[in-house]
Amino acid sequence: MRTTEEIIKELLESLGVPPERMHETPRRYAKALRDMTAGYRGDVHDVLSTRFDVGAPAHRDGASGTSIVATRPIRFTALCEHHAMPFMGIAKIAYVPSLDADGRCMVIGLSKFIRLVRLYSERFTMQERIGEQIAWALLDVAGADGAMVITRARHTCLCARGVRDGECETTAFFSVGALDVGRPLHVTATKILDPSPRVPL
Numbered sequence: 103m104r105t106t107e108e109i110i111k112e113l114l115e116s117l118g119v120p121p122e123r124m125h126e127t128p129r130r131y132a133k134a135l136r137d138m139t140a141g142y143r144g145d146v147h148d149v150l151s152t153r154f155d156v157g158a159p160a161h162r163d164g165a166s167g168t169s170i171v172a173t174r175p176i177r178f179t180a181l182c183e184h185h186a187m188p189f190m191g192i193a194k195i196a197y198v199p200s201l202d203a204d205g206r207c208m209v210i211g212l213s214k215f216i217r218l219v220r221l222y223s224e225r226f227t228m229q230e231r232i233g234e235q236i237a238w239a240l241l242d243v244a245g246a247d248g249a250m251v252i253t254r255a256r257h258t259c260l261c262a263r264g265v266r267d268g269e270c271e272t273t274a275f276f277s278v279g280a281l282d283v284g285r286p287l288h289v290t291a292t293k294i295l296d297p298s299p300r301v302p303l
Contacts, residue, residue: 178190
């Protein structure tokens with residue numbers, strides 16, 4: 103079975119790339135591809151395995167409160183599954199933490215959001231799918247009551263080929279549960295995640 107380096111060397115030669123200029127390129131490119139597809143070798147349960155007790159009840163003296171936690175912006179680079187070209191952008195995440203049996207708010211460590219974005223972006227994928235996978239992971243694995251993810255990205259498959267538009271930016275939005283469209287907290291979460299001025303890509 104041929105190695106990744108051998109396949110890349112053959113690919114470069116088929117494109118007419120002078121071999122004398124590419125002695126180390128197959129090895130470097132293979133390593134870059136392994137780095138950019140590290141998400142395939144991760145596990146969402148490992149990423150979201152730990153939650154923390156905030157230490158205060160969400161309900162007290164007959165009154166109730168609701169928590170929204172938001173993290174932004176988280177930068178990512180992914181590979182377009184249609185053209186195998188990179189797209190780069192930022193992810194913004196909000197979620198409603200779940201409550202434990204005593205009514206205490208259980209939150210996810212902040213570094214886990216960065217790891218979660220990397221898990222689903224470091225692979226061949228679509229921008230829209232990254233947001234959906236993150237949101238569902240927060241509900242299904244971390245037990246969140248609701249989640250919202252907004253991604254903004256520039257795609258090199260638009261900048262470097264085809265229409266060659268270097269200014270085009272794509273925004274994808276996904277929400278579920280207590281933060282879904284039409285739910286009372288939806289507007290609040292949207293305002294938290296998408297303020298002005300916007301972070302440049």
